[in-house]
Amino acid sequence: MKDNTIIVGLDIGTTKITTVIGEVGPHGTVDIIGSGTVNSEGMKRGSVVNLERATQAIKQSVQSAERVSGVKVESVFVSVAGNHAKAITSHGLAAIRRNQEIGQSDVDRAIENARAVPLDPNLEIIHTLPQEYVVDGQEGIKSPVGMHGVRLEVDVHIVAGTAGPLLNLRRCVQEAGLHVDGFALHALASGLATLEAAEQGQTVIVVDMGGGTTDVAVFKRGNLVHSACIPIGGEHVTADLAQILKIPGEEAENVKRRYGAALPDLADKDLTLEITTSSGSTHALSAFELSRIIKPRMAEIFGLIRDEIDQSLGPVELVAQGVILTGGASMLRGTPELARDRFRLPVRVGRPRGIGGLTDIVAGPGDAASVGLVLYGIGEDGRVPAVVFTGADTAGGHRETRTDHRPDTRTDHRPAPDASVTAHTADAGAAHVPAPAPTAPTQPPAKPGVSFMDRVRNWFKDWM
Template identity: 75%
Template sequence: MKDNTIIVGLDIGTTKITTVIGEVASGGGIDIIGEGSVPSEGMKRGSVVNLERATHAIKQSVLAAERVSGVKVSSVYVSVAGNHAKAITSHGLAAIRRNQEIGQSDVDRAIENARAVPLDPNLEIIHTLPQEYVVDGQEGIKSAVGMHGVRLEVDVHIVAGTAGPLLNLRRCVQEAGLYVEGFVLHVLASGLATLEAQEQAQTVIVVDMGGGTTDIGVFKRGNLAHSATIPFGGEHVTADLAQILKIPMEEAENVKKRYGSALPDLADQDLTLEITTASGSTHAISAFELSRIIKPRIAEIFSMIREEIDHTLGPAEMVAQSVVLTGGASLLRGTVELARDRFRLPVRIGRPRGIGGLTDIVGGPEHAASVGLVLYSLGENGRVPPIVFKDQEPEKSSEPQDPIVRTSTSPKTPVKASATPAKPASQNADSGIMGRVRNWLKEWT
């Protein structure tokens, strides 16, 4: 790829759409020169449900990034997530003539044989990702070209998407005036952006916690070896709060981000919120009780991930060395600690690395996939190019920093969680609502 080439990633999610514009620097690295994020419309769990609204949101996101960069966008790499993405691992074999070196054509033949597996005719292959090669029984070979042998084998991770949702997604992007350079699995992009140099030699579980879904990727020595999707995400936590507290989704999202925690023990014990319901009544709820509503859903997501990995690959703590959390929902306080307890592995927040430019804007876990889409174009077979790690310093600590500033108040001082002025909680406590909250909590404890 030539210097000064513009690469654009378009991450289309359930809750937001993000466009990131990257420029290839003279040394081969990537400078982020534009970013545009807008609320998502017309999308649900990775699939288009309203073509017109989704197209409009894509246009708005791209225009916002263009205004920052001063660059006109014509083509994009697009993320693919959701239940319609399927993945299998297939084995390929190629015979090599005696006394001849293995050439690229032999490698291509082995990979093509691995692709020749019966797939549902309604599926379209998105990725064919080679794992390590085996030459005459010798395992662990990353590149077989130039070696001698008579038997070349390769395991290939094949990712396919249902044709209908992919066609709808492509149509939205094209209606927005853009050409689709390629589709990229969402969790693959997140892994490319967040895995550190030392993790490229390990087996790492990447968990991308989005709004509508949570995507799982198991990376083995830098290769995506397993992928799956859980149909729950941060939006479901918000919906739980909205249902239990009887408040709009927008207000529930604000309460979750500002005062919520995935672990009640990490909630501010002296913080009390006054909630104004849609009917106008008010009631008080402590940050501790708020977190007790949040924890079951996050715990359920992690339990489903654990069950998926245990069932497919074996016990998570025996399969992997660590877990990396990405996506906007991973920013909820206590999520890292809860994941550490569920997986029994070291856990950290994954942030994009190996980039320059607007790092203050795209440096959080919520931008992992969009930055990874840009990095994907520089790699080969779904791997990060070595240039990304050229200037990387070893991590000083694996402990993640709490990304949310906690709000503390004097004991029993209520904090307004609504724009509507609230009276003292003692005068307006809605015993009926709080009774239902407590009964709901008892079912989970």
């Protein structure tokens, strides 16, 4: 653990930048004492596209967290997302002298040998994460230190990022007056914050659905064994709505969050929207039809994730025992149900756990990565800190105990309706109640070769 009891996570995303300040107690308990979130500027799909604007947004986020905590931030752990991050698994070997115990230096030697793989000179290693060790053919060893043997082997998951984007990200943080303690893969951080104790013995897929990208991490017995990035996120759903409905992107985002659903069967069938386009014309659109525009893009994201895992690790149903959805885009109504249909696995929405302090401020799926960066900073070894589980029931702590797979609707995260969109229901005096989960099979994915926009045009020819 770091000597400094203050650890700060800086999650730099495409749509928002979040700073979370954590204080580590003497027994390893973690209290969140500050948080600041601002709209992201100068970022696109996990990479910096405008240094000045990104730097200014980082400053605003950090200053907001500092005002809440009363702590001056000097250094941060920074999230890395985007398809410039590459991952490989390498095998390392170390010989042990006969009749000697395996020491930490032997373990380090085996890991260093695993790192000695030819990489593109344009790549910078972010993580070297040991998987399980093998001693004289005995597999499944978590820590070989103190054991006897003559042959020590280890599989290491190596995550590297393209040097250019990492340098730009580091420069933005430094220009904001901060030191970079380290980088952490976005999906890894999300997994550290959301994995349950029972899932430490399973293989679980963590899907972090952001604005510009969807980051995927596969955890096997608490270790990151596979990671990938899908270059599609919630902003693409918004762009589809803006294109089809002919409304500005900001209004499309409001419509999506307030009235949309990833599954049309979960949309309010009695709700009709009056859409005013940029040209001034008005159209009536039901919430059901709105969700029919949303579903193909969300299904495409899950389909690409499934293809990635099927090709890399094998059939999803045989590889994993469950799926955890995090990130702001996962909060769209019906997303867990659609994911469950696509993966044919139990699905739940992951929220930060095992922390105390301002748990009401960092309680949503969109806060998982920033909280996970704080947890990563405790050990810097890419594993879930034990205190996240052993200290989860302490006073002031937050623990996720829900066993159902529906999104938590206790807090309304939806924005106020936009002036250009008017909603009409069959019973104007009745409160809106989400439709029950569908019992009929959902619509299968469209045949390959037909673009998304072509499918939408076929559905809404009278609109075009």
